Ligand SMILES: Nc1ncnc2c1ncn2[C@@H]1O[C@H](COP(=O)(O)OP(=O)(O)O)[C@@H](O)[C@H]1O
């Protein structure tokens with residue numbers, strides 16, 4: 001594909017805050033943006049030039065919409081693989097493609113793929129019945145997390161387990177969905193690699209943020225991570241292998257647990273821009289949203305030079321009300337335009353300069 005010229009139309013599957021921020025960056029680069037999502041009043045559509053309301057599974061509607069776009073991307077990883085494949089079969093350019101969706105939608109497929117790429121993960125076992133839990137939990141030293149294979153986010157669809165717990169009850173709490181049991185990792189910290197890969201196969205990694213989670217939800221990301229450069233380099237190398245193996249185009253995030261001795265275990269990846277990269281527009285020469293748009297448009301990637309230390313604080317639920325009056329000197333505020341601040345819901349974020 002020749003690079004898209006300004007004025008071309010970028011289609012985004014998904015209407016949440018990531019789509020909204022992608023649309024802003026696309027507009028800045030002179031592109032028109034069209035959103036397809038099932039909700040009539042979504043955060044992304046309110047900043048885009050066009051919005052088609054349709055179910056992701058309505059293949060005719062999605063294809064009809066995509067024919068009006070020069071390239072199609074997605075802002076959330078649960079777009080059905082069949083939908084992406086249908087578009088590709090009809091010669092729509094979909095970036096980052098269907099493989100990244102297929103692998104990242106299922107935690108068992110994801111960890112298997114990471115391991116095949118030579119990237120270590122926590123030990124895991126596929127779980128379909130409560131009887132299958134006892135043996136692996138013993139093998140894992142008696143502490144584990146049971147997660148649904150699909151559809152989990154922000155710590156939802158997860159239960160922590162200790163040997164001897166009521167396994168049937170735990171699986172019931174997950175709706176008896178096909179699940180994965182993961183060894184509990186005694187990590188010293190969590191970091192993520194935000195990597196961008198261009199249509200030409202060039203890739204570039206941002207400095208790694210260190211990420212703090214509470215109840216499975218990201219609260220704060222801070223750069224620099226203060227890890228040894230050698231550890232960061234190993235994490236970037238792993239992300240590069242993953243992006244290459246997927247022939248990925250766009251921005252991808254790979255989350256890691258860092259052990260006391262510097263060993264890295266990959267946790268999961270997101271085939272999209274990522275919450276832990278929200279500090280990049282303020283702190284770097286090219287933010288992750290612009291970078292993703294550049295990549296999918298067939299443009300060269302921008303430099304990821306970081307200008308200063310930074311922290312990104314997520315604003316959950318009502319917390320936005322405390323922050324909507326912040327002055328610009330407190331940091332750069334981004335609010336997502338969501339109508340209902342439910343507890344724990346990501347409503348916005350604040351990026352602060354630390355030096
Ligand atoms: N195997 C594990 N060992 C220790 N902590 C874990 C493990 N899996 C998840 N966690 C904790 O829960 C958080 C959310 O889990 P994750 O697998 O990333 O799911 P989600 O899709 O909800 O982000 C992680 O960032 C980490 O803090």
Ligand SMILES: [Mg+2]
Nearest residue numbers: 154255267268
């Ligand atoms: Mg995660």
